[in-house]
Amino acid sequence: MAQISLTFPDGNAREFDAGVTPAEVASSISKSLGKKAISATVNGAHFDLQWPINEDASIAIHTLQDDDQALELIRHDLAHVMARAVQAIWPDVKVTIGPVRDYGWFYDFDREEPFTPEDLGVIEAKMKEIINAREPVTTEVWDRARAIKHYEDANEPFKVELIDRIPEGEDLRMYWHGDWQDLCRGPHLQTTGQLPADAFKLTHVAGAYWLGDATRPMLQRIYGVAFKNRKDLKAHMTMLEEAAKRDHRKLGREMDLFHMQEEAPGQIFWHPNGWRIYTTLQDYMRRMQERDGYVEVNTPQVVDRQLWEASGHWDKYQENMFIVEVDEEHAREKAINALKPMNCPCHVQVFNQGLKSYRDLPLRMAEFGSCNRYEPSGALHGIMRVRGFTQDDAHIFCAEQDIEAETKKFIEFLSAIYKDLGFEKFAVKFSDRPETRAGEDDVWDKAESALKSATEAAGYDFDLNPGEGAFYGPKLEFVLTDAIGRDWQCGTLQVDFVLPERLDATYIGADGDKHRPVMLHRAVLGSFERFIGILIESNAGKLPFWIAPRQVVVASIVSDADDFVHEVVNTLRAAGVRAEADTRNEKINYKVREHSLSKVPVILAVGMKEVEDRTVTMRRLGQKQTAVETLEAVAETLAVEATPPDLR
RNA sequence: GCUGCUGUAGCUCAGAGGUAGAGCACUCCCUUGGUAAGGGAGAGGUCGAGAGUUCAAUUCUCUCCAGCAGCACCA
16 A cells, blocks of 8 residues: 655654545554544645545644634534534424534524524533534545435435535535534534533524525524633623623713614714714814815715716615605606715716816815615614715725825825724725626726735735625725624725716826826725714723713812812813813712713812812723822813824 | 514513503702712603404504614625
């Protein structure tokens, strides 16, 4: 038999018969490793212990001590064990797919009756039974015909479809957990006995379309989380509880920032505190944009359908637009309008007024543009996904050769702002050409490479979203994360070759001829609404002082101090600090607790001692210790903190 | 939009086929208290909306609306 050489992580190599399995390799090292092994990395690939190795390779044997591999296998095997448990309880449930995801896995089932929350407990119990039976996991490669026949006989149509979708020539691998069988890429554990019976939990059920396609049947997805041990599971559950406390919807209520109500789904009633955040951010953005060479405009909300037809929105976006028809009885003319879902067509109208010269480019046209989109009801989420919102939008009209420089300039602009707002790190996603698109391939080539090299030049890595670009051009997305790890696109930059064409934007070049500008659609915050949601969650409500709507509460300890309290408030207000008095007939403990819960960054306590010394006792949010300072010193310190970072 | 769940006082929630309860918040009174809840009293609800079943519905059924989780969507 042919020999192969396997190299271990310590650099030593040993000869084995070709076709040796990692399980045999592990056992040859020691009996205990043979038992403890869960999988191997062979030439960089994650290998099942049962797969044969046929060529010289590097090999590392994994045990449950290896976090990455162990967690992946635990979660993956639990997906199978869960499917097995479900079919053991309800034999006519059809199985589909069950991948590993963050913290756990899910598995999609086809079943008439919905799973109930009570069912989850029943399934969990069955899973523990299966785990404790400690049955071996085995695998075989089958040929296509046999696998299809098998699943047709078993009445598992989804599996048959899956096999049809696996490219010819790729191995079809079958796995058995005990006598329960599933089509699976692997790898898997040696036995279900390697699973921690006390470190997983089924969390929730939800619908999910088969193959992610809304035209296909909706399946029932059961989610689970799993860890290596009970302690990690518990830590995860605690983390989720903590994250729930940062939910902007909860904090928005507690901090009295905004509310929403049935009569205006997906729209926000901003309260004074919330609107303070909004205007503070808007003022800041306006200063930053002016400094970076933007001009600000403002355009109509209600626009005739003709413009939307010309721009292409009527065709491609109508479902998401609020259409406004004037009651015929009162209409002098029969016009159909739409609330603008985007600002771009209006900006082209501004651009088109008067002749533009190449000397006018790049023209950076900004608008705090109020948009309304009829978002699907299921997509609405607090103030992060709404039907009425305002973008910090701008369109940069430029020549093709300016794309790279403008992109780089924009990324630097965005990252400076994100830094000011406390987001040092953010993800960048790059989406390239989709299947159906407008524009020639060589133009796409140029645009894509310009975006990529500008991103790299600005010093950012990006994830590629192949084929996810807009039909009119490639795009960059700047993604921030909410309290429980959901991603939200905030900033964006999109190259657009199409709209200038459709709306006939032109400029006169140095050669005296008409040319077509390129439009860069870009936003930094994305929308104020979403960004404020993220800002609240990432700070757990403890906003930076300059953004905090209520910055200082001056609280009296005894009512004889009330006069000085008002003097302190007035002094702070004169220094540009948002201060208010709390002279209610309550104990200082009560006041401290209440204002701390509503996230006021600074509480200044004033008793008779302070009145005599003209001092205040300062307590910062989240800190227990206090500091006595003179009124003048506090006003000076807080005035600096209240100043937006760009004005310091 | 789809699947499932939820909707009772400002908030968090309990409750039952016979027209409702708690804690906190709110108002008033007492209390002037030194850094996360001082004491007492009071007020507050068309039980999401509509229809049906029933002697009787907030409770059961249906429809609608909204919210939550996930999926799809996010040009």
